[in-house]
Amino acid sequence: MSVFTDAVHFFFPKAPIGRNATTDYPLYTRDETPGKSRTRTKLEEGYGRVKVTFKAVLASYAPDWILALVLWGVLAILNRSGGHKREFSLNDLSIQHSFAVNERVPPKLLAFISVGIPLIVLIPISALISRNGWDIHNSVLGLVMSYTMTGVVTQVIKMSVGRPRPDLIARCLPAAGAADHPVFGLSTIDICTNTNLLILNDGFKSFPSGHSSLSFAGLGYLSLYLAGKMHLSDVRGHRTRAWFALSPLLGGTMVAISRTEDNRHHWQDVLVGSLLGLSIAWVSYRTYYPRMSHKQCHLPLAPRCDPDPSETTDDLDDVEEGRRRDGVRLLDEEDTRGSEDEVAWRRG
Numbered sequence: 001m002s003v004f005t006d007a008v009h010f011f012f013p014k015a016p017i018g019r020n021a022t023t024d025y026p027l028y029t030r031d032e033t034p035g036k037s038r039t040r041t042k043l044e045e046g047y048g049r050v051k052v053t054f055k056a057v058l059a060s061y062a063p064d065w066i067l068a069l070v071l072w073g074v075l076a077i078l079n080r081s082g083g084h085k086r087e088f089s090l091n092d093l094s095i096q097h098s099f100a101v102n103e104r105v106p107p108k109l110l111a112f113i114s115v116g117i118p119l120i121v122l123i124p125i126s127a128l129i130s131r132n133g134w135d136i137h138n139s140v141l142g143l144v145m146s147y148t149m150t151g152v153v154t155q156v157i158k159m160s161v162g163r164p165r166p167d168l169i170a171r172c173l174p175a176a177g178a179a180d181h182p183v184f185g186l187s188t189i190d191i192c193t194n195t196n197l198l199i200l201n202d203g204f205k206s207f208p209s210g211h212s213s214l215s216f217a218g219l220g221y222l223s224l225y226l227a228g229k230m231h232l233s234d235v236r237g238h239r240t241r242a243w244f245a246l247s248p249l250l251g252g253t254m255v256a257i258s259r260t261e262d263n264r265h266h267w268q269d270v271l272v273g274s275l276l277g278l279s280i281a282w283v284s285y286r287t288y289y290p291r292m293s294h295k296q297c298h299l300p301l302a303p304r305c306d307p308d309p310s311e312t313t314d315d316l317d318d319v320e321e322g323r324r325r326d327g328v329r330l331l332d333e334e335d336t337r338g339s340e341d342e343v344a345w346r347r348g
Helices: 002-011 054-079 106-130 133-161 167-171 195-204 208-231 239-262 266-286 341-345
Strands: none
Touching: 054 133, 106 133, 106 208, 106 239, 133 208, 133 266, 167 195, 208 239, 208 266, 239 266
């Protein structure tokens, strides 16, 4: 058991694992009572402590979940809607590639890679290693927001740009002897004979790559979550942890590459899509977690709405060297590992 505990502490230095660990979810600490000294422990000062209850979750995050549900509905509509369709040339070699009927990463597999795999990793870490009820909630909510926001933004851009996919001619099925306009040198969708509008309309949604953006939205969020739990920004240097935390990005990269192999996207599409998904993942993560350099970056931000705010005042929890810097309200954790070495590590 000690070997397992040491391994967990190596990757997750502040995980409450060991004989002194409690299986109870840590409660979040309300703001400090006015006039109390900060030199004594929080429990001695009589901090109010609030459990992870449905009321607390609803009061703090109902708008987030409502927004997520609305975005899911908008995304479902956008996926089946047409959009702007650029003019194209039948002689353009970049859009004359073959149409792959069977994709290397079909939509169901993409959903598993982008959402399923992160959930398989996030939930056990939150429940068994972090042992933090708010962490379970915030990790799942952040992932859902990252995925849905990325999906909607990607589809809106796709429909506005209307760039032809590399396999557009194969989708279009122009009539035999068809040619570009004799004066302007370009053709429109009117030249196509394919009656399957779903396939034809999708042929003009090349930029940016949705597979790339969604895979990085999910796996990129997972990488950020692992990096926070592992304290990669504590300036101590953790090469092994860094490789482990960044490994999900390899999965996103392989998904992006598969889109060029299937002739679904140009290289610019997958590059921009990947950056888009990773950027939104970072925004989603920072919405529910503190910055990576914070001494408690392994904990989620405290709930926005205190279920009983009348007993508290607004106080910020980030004190370094006796002064406040970039204060944020954080969850509180109890020191479940009492060895002198661990205490020295925390203070160092």
